[in-house]
Amino acid sequence: MSIKLGLQxxxxxxxxxxxxxxxxxxxxxxxxxxxxxxxxxxxxxSILMNASKNNDSGLVEQSVHYKVGxxxxxxxxxxxxxxxxxxxPITMQNYEKYMSVLNDIxxxxxxxxxxxELLTCVAFQWFYxxxxxxxxxxxxxxxxxxxxxxxxxxxxxxVNLNKISLDHTNLLGSTLEEIATEKSGxxxxxxxKVFINGNNTNIVKTILTxxxxxxxxxxxxxxxxxxxxxxxQNAPGYQKENLAMALSNIQYLHKETTHLPRLxxxxxxxxxxxxxxxxxxxxxxxxxxxxxxxxxxLDGAHNEDxxxxxxxxxxxxxxxxxxxxxxxxxxxxxxxxxxxxxxNVLRPKDVVVITQFDSVTDMPWIKTMSAEKLYSNVAxxxxxxxxxxxxNLKSTIPIALFNKINADQPLVVFGSLYLVGQMLxxxxxxxxxxxxx
Numbered sequence: 199m200s201i202k203l204g205l206q207x208x209x210x211x212x213x214x215x216x217x218x219x220x221x222x223x224x225x226x227x228x229x230x231x232x233x234x235x236x237x238x239x240x241x242x243x244s245i246l247m248n249a250s251k252n253n254d255s256g257l258v259e260q261s262v263h264y265k266v267g268x269x270x271x272x273x274x275x276x277x278x279x280x281x282x283x284x285x286x287p288i289t290m291q292n293y294e295k296y297m298s299v300l301n302d303i304x305x306x307x308x309x310x311x312x313x314x315e316l317l318t319c320v321a322f323q324w325f326y327x328x329x330x331x332x333x334x335x336x337x338x339x340x341x342x343x344x345x346x347x348x349x350x351x352x353x354x355x356x357v358n359l360n361k362i363s364l365d366h367t368n369l370l371g372s373t374l375e376e377i378a379t380e381k382s383g384x385x386x387x388x389x390x391k392v393f394i395n396g397n398n399t400n401i402v403k404t405i406l407t408x409x410x411x412x413x414x415x416x417x418x419x420x421x422x423x424x425x426x427x428x429x430x431q432n433a434p435g436y437q438k439e440n441l442a443m444a445l446s447n448i449q450y451l452h453k454e455t456t457h458l459p460r461l462x463x464x465x466x467x468x469x470x471x472x473x474x475x476x477x478x479x480x481x482x483x484x485x486x487x488x489x490x491x492x493x494x495x496l497d498g499a500h501n502e503d504x505x506x507x508x509x510x511x512x513x514x515x516x517x518x519x520x521x522x523x524x525x526x527x528x529x530x531x532x533x534x535x536x537x538x539x540x541x542n543v544l545r546p547k548d549v550v551v552i553t554q555f556d557s558v559t560d561m562p563w564i565k566t567m568s569a570e571k572l573y574s575n576v577a578x579x580x581x582x583x584x585x586x587x588x589x590n591l592k593s594t595i596p597i598a599l600f601n602k603i604n605a606d607q608p609l610v611v612f613g614s615l616y617l618v619g620q621m622l623x624x625x626x627x628x629x630x631x632x633x634x635x
């Protein structure tokens with residue numbers, strides 16, 4: 199089964215579900231674009247769940263906070279990780295119960311929905327049943343024909359369109375204009391407000407603003423310079439644009455709607471500092487056996503823009519100069535722009551251990567790129583003697599450590615969120631072995 203775009207199948211799933219009108223009850227913050235969507239979602243959830251809310255009497259209960267759902271994809275370790283309320287994933291028991299109901303609907307009515315469409319419906323139903331105050335929904339692929347776009351405009355408090363670049367060209371179009379047009383489809387009549395990353399190209403901004411005008415929806419171009427610098431000063435450089443987008447959403451909800459009346463600067467600061475987004479420039483002491491660990495930097499950068507952000511981070515925080523060598527573990531998904539990604543990250547004297555990730559749960563269409571194919575591209579960036587192949591994920595870290603040149607810097611695992619997720623899974627299993635003794 200491959201990625202299926204279109205809304206007809208998810209429409210049928212919801213139509214036959216126990217609550218066919220559930221979408222009209224959600225307050226949605228819809229997040230689209232190419233890169234940084236997950237970071238925006240995480241900032242939004244963290245800030246909103248730290249804000250105090252009114253009780254029914256109109257008095258403020260400082261101990262009562264908003265219940266904030268977040269649905270992001272792809273998952274890192276298990277599909278259930280994609281669905282959280284106040285950062286807590288749906289339990290496996292509930293995930294399986296909801297999925298069972300939807301699989302039955304899918305089978306009985308011959309809908310032939312994809313795994314992503316089923317997962318999206320689980321998220322909607324879980325948020326509805328738990329009466330979340332806000333539902334933060336990340337677009338899966340594209341926009342207009344993405345399953346998440348079944349949400350009606352009336353339910354979208356805000357729509358975000360972050361930086362748009364070339365990605366999924368086999369599905370969305372081969373040009374930036376085609377991709378921007380597809381992604382603009384999440385802008386619908388009756389949306390509260392649209393926020394557009396000001397760092398988009400002029401042609402992209404024109405396409406997005408024209409869509410807003412045609413749908414009669416207010417919009418705001420978000421530039422980092424327009425946001426209170428005090429709020430951005432402690433954010434890493436690569437996150438400033440994403441945080442600016444999130445803060446623009448929050449200020450709109452606070453000042454121009456009735457949804458966030460008691461927000462304080464303290465709430466915002468606490469939300470910003472406690473935000474977590476696993477798999478994106480994530481540093482941890484990686485437990486590669488039950489007895490051994492080592493500093494690792496995990497990043498799921500899988501397109502050119504994401505790779506530029508990773509490359510800038512490494513240059514500013516890990517490389518002491520152009521000649522500083524780093525050691526990488528690398529795998530990629532078939533069909534990616536390999537050269538566009540690698541040229542932004544690798545340097546000639548780096549060491550690269552090429553590997554392959556395993557099959558991805560509920561995503562059989564995702565294929566890892568062969569190590570041999572990846573090798574030919576890495577060899578254009580790195581000295582041939584510094585390239586190794588190890589297809590067993592469990593062995594990649596020991597091999598990378600054995601061949602590591604710069605002892606002061608972490609190993610860097612990048613190229614695919616699926617690789618990062620499976621490496622995190624191995625880490626967690628080894629951590630459990632340590633704690634069980």
